[in-house]
Amino acid sequence: MAQVTLSGITKTYPNGVTAVHPASFSIPHGEFIVLVGPSGCGKSTMLRMIAGLEDISAGDLHIGARLVNHIDPADRDIAMVFQNYALYPHMSVRKNIGYGLKNRKIPQAQIDQKVAEASALLNLDDYLDRKPSQLSGGQRQRVAMGRAIVRDPALFLFDEPLSNLDAKLRNQMRIEIKALQRRLGVTSVYVTHDQVEAMTMADRIIVMNEGRIEQIGSPSEIYHSPATTFVASFMGAPPMNLLHGEILNGMAQIGDLRLAAAPKAASGAVVIGLRPEDITPDAAGPLMLDIALVEELGAHRLLHGSLLGQPISLHVSKDIAASTGPLRASFKPETLSLFAADTGVRL
Amino acid sequence: MKRAAFTNRWLPILLLLPQMAIIVVFFYWPAWHALTSSFYLQDPFGFSETFVGFANYTSLWKSAPYARAASFTVVFSLLVTFLSLAIALLLAVKADKVIKGAKAYRTALMWVYAVAPPVAGVMGIILFNQSWGPLTRFLTMLGWDFKLGVNYYDTAFAMVLVSVWKQIPVNFIFFLSGLQSIPKSVREAALIDNRSASGRFWDITFPLLAPTGFFLLITNITYSLFDTFGVIDTLVKGEPGNNPMTLVYKVYVDGFRGNDMGGSSAQSVILMVLVLAMTIAQFRLVERRIHYT
Numbered sequence: 001m002a003q004v005t006l007s008g009i010t011k012t013y014p015n016g017v018t019a020v021h022p023a024s025f026s027i028p029h030g031e032f033i034v035l036v037g038p039s040g041c042g043k044s045t046m047l048r049m050i051a052g053l054e055d056i057s058a059g060d061l062h063i064g065a066r067l068v069n070h071i072d073p074a075d076r077d078i079a080m081v082f083q084n085y086a087l088y089p090h091m092s093v094r095k096n097i098g099y100g101l102k103n104r105k106i107p108q109a110q111i112d113q114k115v116a117e118a119s120a121l122l123n124l125d126d127y128l129d130r131k132p133s134q135l136s137g138g139q140r141q142r143v144a145m146g147r148a149i150v151r152d153p154a155l156f157l158f159d160e161p162l163s164n165l166d167a168k169l170r171n172q173m174r175i176e177i178k179a180l181q182r183r184l185g186v187t188s189v190y191v192t193h194d195q196v197e198a199m200t201m202a203d204r205i206i207v208m209n210e211g212r213i214e215q216i217g218s219p220s221e222i223y224h225s226p227a228t229t230f231v232a233s234f235m236g237a238p239p240m241n242l243l244h245g246e247i248l249n250g251m252a253q254i255g256d257l258r259l260a261a262a263p264k265a266a267s268g269a270v271v272i273g274l275r276p277e278d279i280t281p282d283a284a285g286p287l288m289l290d291i292a293l294v295e296e297l298g299a300h301r302l303l304h305g306s307l308l309g310q311p312i313s314l315h316v317s318k319d320i321a322a323s324t325g326p327l328r329a330s331f332k333p334e335t336l337s338l339f340a341a342d343t344g345v346r347l
Numbered sequence: 348m349k350r351a352a353f354t355n356r357w358l359p360i361l362l363l364l365p366q367m368a369i370i371v372v373f374f375y376w377p378a379w380h381a382l383t384s385s386f387y388l389q390d391p392f393g394f395s396e397t398f399v400g401f402a403n404y405t406s407l408w409k410s411a412p413y414a415r416a417a418s419f420t421v422v423f424s425l426l427v428t429f430l431s432l433a434i435a436l437l438l439a440v441k442a443d444k445v446i447k448g449a450k451a452y453r454t455a456l457m458w459v460y461a462v463a464p465p466v467a468g469v470m471g472i473i474l475f476n477q478s479w480g481p482l483t484r485f486l487t488m489l490g491w492d493f494k495l496g497v498n499y500y501d502t503a504f505a506m507v508l509v510s511v512w513k514q515i516p517v518n519f520i521f522f523l524s525g526l527q528s529i530p531k532s533v534r535e536a537a538l539i540d541n542r543s544a545s546g547r548f549w550d551i552t553f554p555l556l557a558p559t560g561f562f563l564l565i566t567n568i569t570y571s572l573f574d575t576f577g578v579i580d581t582l583v584k585g586e587p588g589n590n591p592m593t594l595v596y597k598v599y600v601d602g603f604r605g606n607d608m609g610g611s612s613a614q615s616v617i618l619m620v621l622v623l624a625m626t627i628a629q630f631r632l633v634e635r636r637i638h639y640t
C-alpha cells in the first residue's frame with residue numbers, strides 16, 4: 001500500500017493562476033521522491049498542498065489510508081523542513097526541537113530523551129541551549145532537521161532545504177540528509193531546483209514544468225530516457241544536445257547525415273537528442289563537428305561547437321587532447337533519443 | 348560604516364543650536380523654575396514668595412486629595428494601558444487574518460488616531476450627554492443611571508473609555524506591523540507543530556510580539572499619565588468638583604485654578620522624577636532583554 005497517494009490534485013490560486021494542473025502519482029513507503037523543475041513550475045505549491053499549508057482545489061490526497069484533504073497540518077503526521085529553516089527565534093535549540101512533541105502531550109522525560117537522540121545524531125549536543133540567532137547556517141539547517149526527525153512522522157517534506165547554504169556545506173548536508181532518510185526509512189518528498197540534488201538523492205524524480213508533471217522515473221530513466229524535450233534539456237549540465245532533423249524512410253537524419261533507425265510509424269520532423277558524454281572523438285566517426293570553444297573543467301573538458309550548423313556540445317575525458325576547429329566524432333546509436341518536433345514527446 | 352566628518356568645528360554647533368534652544372526654553376528652564384518654586388510659598392496674588400524648604404512636599408504627603416488623585420491615577424493608568432493594549436492586540440490579530448478589504452479596515456481604524464485628545468473628549472461629552480447622549484440612553488436601557496460629571500465612578504468610566512478608544516489605533520498599527528513581520532514560514536512551522544490556535548498564539552506569536560509590546564507598554568503608560576490631559580479636561584469641563592482626576596491634571600488645577608504655585612510645582616517635580624525613573628527603567632530593560640535577531 002502506497003504511503004502517499006495523489007489523485008488529480010489541482011491548485012488554482014484565488015487570483016486565477018493554476019499553479020498545479022491535475023497531478024496523480026503515489027509514493028510507496030520509504031521512498032525518497034524529489035520534485036524538480038524550474039522556478040515557478042509549482043513544486044512548492046504541490047508540497048504545500050501535501051503539508052496542508054495550501055488548500056487543495058480539486059482531487060484527493062491520501063496519507064496512509066486516510067483522506068487528508070481537510071485535515072489540519074498538525075494532524076497529518078508530517079514534518080516539514082523549510083528553505084529558511086523557520087526556527088522559532090525566541091526558543092533555544094532544545095525547545096525548537098521539542099516543541100512539536102510538547103504539543104502532542106508526550107511526557108517531558110520522553111521528549112528529553114528524543115531531543116537528546118536527535119541532537120546526538122545531528123551533532124547538535126553543544127548547541128542545545130543556544131538561540132537560533134547564535135548558530136551558523138549549517139547548524140540551523142540541522143536544527144530544522146532535528147525538529148522534523150524527533151516527531152517520527154509518516155512523511156518528511158523538504159522545500160529547498162539546502163539552497164541557503166554554500167556549495168561545500170550543501171554537498172555535505174545532501175549526503176547527510178540522504179543517509180538519515182535511509183536510516184530512518186521515512187517516506188520523503190523533497191523539492192529542489194538543483195538537478196544534482198535531484199539526481200543524487202532521489203529514488204524517483206518527478207520533473208515538473210508550468211504546473212504539469214513532465215515525467216516520473218528513477219534518476220537513470222530521467223537522465224537516459226527523458227520523456228520530453230523539456231526533461232532532456234532540464235536535466236544534465238550541459239543539457240542533452242537537441243538537434244532538429246527529420247525521419248525519412250525509417251531513418252532519423254539531419255540533412256543527408258543518417259543517424260539511427262526510427263520507430264516504425266514515425267515520420268516527419270523530429271528532435272534528435274544526444275547526451276554530450278555519449279559523443280566521442282573518433283577519426284572514423286560519422287559526425288563532422290566544428291569546435292568553437294573548449295571549456296577546461298579539470299577532470300574533463302567540454303567542447304562547444306556545431307554540427308551542420310546546429311549547436312552541439314560534447315564531454316571528453318582530460319586524456320583526450322582538444323582544440324578548436326574541425327573534429328570527427330561518433331556516438332552509440334542506442335543512446336540517441338527521438339522526440340516529435342511539434343509536441344516534444346519522446347517517440 | 349561610513350562616517351562623515353565636519354571640517355569646520357563651529358558648523359555642528361550652529362546646526363545643533365535651534366534644537367538646543369528649544370530644549371532649554373521649553374524644558375530645562377521650566378523644569379528649573381518648577382524645582383525652585385517648589386521650595387517657596389507664594390501669596391495668592393503673586394506679589395511675594397517665602398522660602399519654605401520641603402514644606403510643599405510634606406504637605407502633599409499628608410494631603411488626602413493628593414492621595415486620592417494618586418490612587419486614581421494608578422488605577423486609571425493600569426486600566427487604560429491594559430485595555431488599549433489588549434483590545435488593539437485582539438483587533439490586530441483579527442485584522443491580520445483578513446485578506447479582502449484589509450486596507451479599508453485599517454484606514455477606518457487609523458482615522459481615530461487623527462482625532463486630537465480634546466476633540467475625543469468632546470465626542471465623549473456628546474455620547475454621554477445627560478439627556479440625549481446615545482451611550483447614556485443605551486446605559487439607561489441596561490438600568491445604569493449614568494451621570495457624567497456628577498457621579499465619580501461614571502465620570503471615571505467615561506474617562507477610561509474615551510482614553511482607551513483614542514489610543515487603540517496607534518497600538519493596533521504597531522501590533523499589526525509586528526504581526527506581519529513574523530516570517531510566514533515560522534507561522535507555518537508552528538501550524539505543523541501545534542494544532543491549537545491559542546497555543547500557537549501564546550507560544551509563538553505573543554513572544555515574537557514582545558519587543559513591540561514592551562515598547563507600546565511604555566508609550567501607553569506615558570500616554571495614560573500625561574496625554575490624557577485633554578480628554579480629562581474636556582470631560583470635566585474645567586469644573587473638577589468631586590470628579591476624579593489624574594496627577595497631571597491636579598498639577599494644572601492646583602496651580603492655575605487654586606493659585607498654589609508652590610504646591611503645584613512640587614507635584615510636577617514629583618512627576619518629573621517619576622518619568623525619569625521610568626525612562627531609565629525602560630532603557631535598562633530594552634538593553635537587557637529584548638533582542639532576538
Ligand SMILES: Nc1ncnc2c1ncn2[C@@H]1O[C@H](COP(=O)(O)OP(=O)(O)OP(=O)(O)O)[C@@H](O)[C@H]1O
Pocket residue numbers: 013014015017018019037038039040041042043044045046193
Ligand atoms: N499565494 C499565491 N497566489 C497566487 N499565485 C501564487 C501563489 N503562490 C504561488 N503562486 C504562483 O504559482 C506558481 C507556482 O509557484 P510555486 O511557489 O509553487 O513555484 P516553485 O516551483 O516552488 O518555484 P521556486 O523554485 O521559485 O520556489 C507561480 O507561477 C507563482 O507565481
Ligand SMILES: [Mg+2]
Pocket residue numbers: 043044045
Ligand atoms: Mg518554491
